[in-house]
Amino acid sequence: MALLEIENLVVEFQTASGPFRAVNGVSMKVHEGEVLAIVGESGSGKSVSMLAAMGLLPWTAKVTADKLAFNGRDLLGMSANERRKIIGKDISMIFQEPVASLNPCFTVGFQIEEVLRIHLGLDKAGRRKRAIELFEAVGIPDPAERLGHYPHQMSGGQCQRVMIAIAIACNPKLLIADEPTTALDVTIQKQILDLLMKLQAEHNMGLIMITHNMGVVAETADRVVVQYKGRKMEEADVLTLFENPKSNYTRALLAALPDNATGDRLPTISELFVDEGAVQ
Numbered sequence: 001m002a003l004l005e006i007e008n009l010v011v012e013f014q015t016a017s018g019p020f021r022a023v024n025g026v027s028m029k030v031h032e033g034e035v036l037a038i039v040g041e042s043g044s045g046k047s048v049s050m051l052a053a054m055g056l057l058p059w060t061a062k063v064t065a066d067k068l069a070f071n072g073r074d075l076l077g078m079s080a081n082e083r084r085k086i087i088g089k090d091i092s093m094i095f096q097e098p099v100a101s102l103n104p105c106f107t108v109g110f111q112i113e114e115v116l117r118i119h120l121g122l123d124k125a126g127r128r129k130r131a132i133e134l135f136e137a138v139g140i141p142d143p144a145e146r147l148g149h150y151p152h153q154m155s156g157g158q159c160q161r162v163m164i165a166i167a168i169a170c171n172p173k174l175l176i177a178d179e180p181t182t183a184l185d186v187t188i189q190k191q192i193l194d195l196l197m198k199l200q201a202e203h204n205m206g207l208i209m210i211t212h213n214m215g216v217v218a219e220t221a222d223r224v225v226v227q228y229k230g231r232k233m234e235e236a237d238v239l240t241l242f243e244n245p246k247s248n249y250t251r252a253l254l255a256a257l258p259d260n261a262t263g264d265r266l267p268t269i270s271e272l273f274v275d276e277g278a279v280q
Ligand SMILES: Nc1ncnc2c1ncn2[C@@H]1O[C@H](COP(=O)(O)OP(=O)(O)O)[C@@H](O)[C@H]1O
Pocket: 013, 015, 020, 022, 040, 041, 042, 043, 044, 045, 046, 047, 048, 049, 058, 060
């Protein structure tokens, strides 16, 4: 059984100029131990589709789907209370802006211990012990001391490690990483990706890696969904996608990689791409 199953997901926002479809009939599945990359340019509905799956969109979003299920359980039909027990525990998410995703008013130790208190009901000593273990697992030096620090006292890379520690705190079955390295220095990006892949393999998690970077796809994914303007253009295993891309949009994304481009200037996606429609 798939961990997460999405069929024909549609997300519509009410805007001043009328309804806007940010996600327009997307379907995908992720299995245990599998890394699925969702790739596509900015604004293609990658984040919105995952936020919809997790029930984290504002009320202005209208979400419909033929199926939206986690471990066979219908997410759309369940109460907000039931859903809250799954989100942050069995499914967790890491965002692009690590510093902004943490609360500036509380120490990072408090923030990770809250998750352990709410979802696992650990007592004070148990929470502290587990928080130290988690900081060690994500490579934060001097974990006991670091627990007392506020986000602003830490670098972007260290904050992202804290976010990852919080995300894996309850041993999730599915981790959604939304552009987890985009806001970080290039030198730190690889370390964070390596850390995510190590944790994914150790815990046999399903991982959804959202990215606009084909290099990240090549390094991490088993399977790839290519999204454009809220629609799925193509889905393939990673080797097939790179060796034999079916859609013009995927070919355009690959041609825009620095290795494949010729001449002084990288071509833009719109120069390379002729829209030929979506797949189901
Ligand atoms: N709360 C919102 N209200 C209205 N439009 C939104 C909202 N959130 C996202 N959008 C729009 O939905 C589209 C898809 O956004 P998003 O999923 O964030 O793209 P990306 O693929 O870069 O993650 C964009 O055009 C964005 O402006």
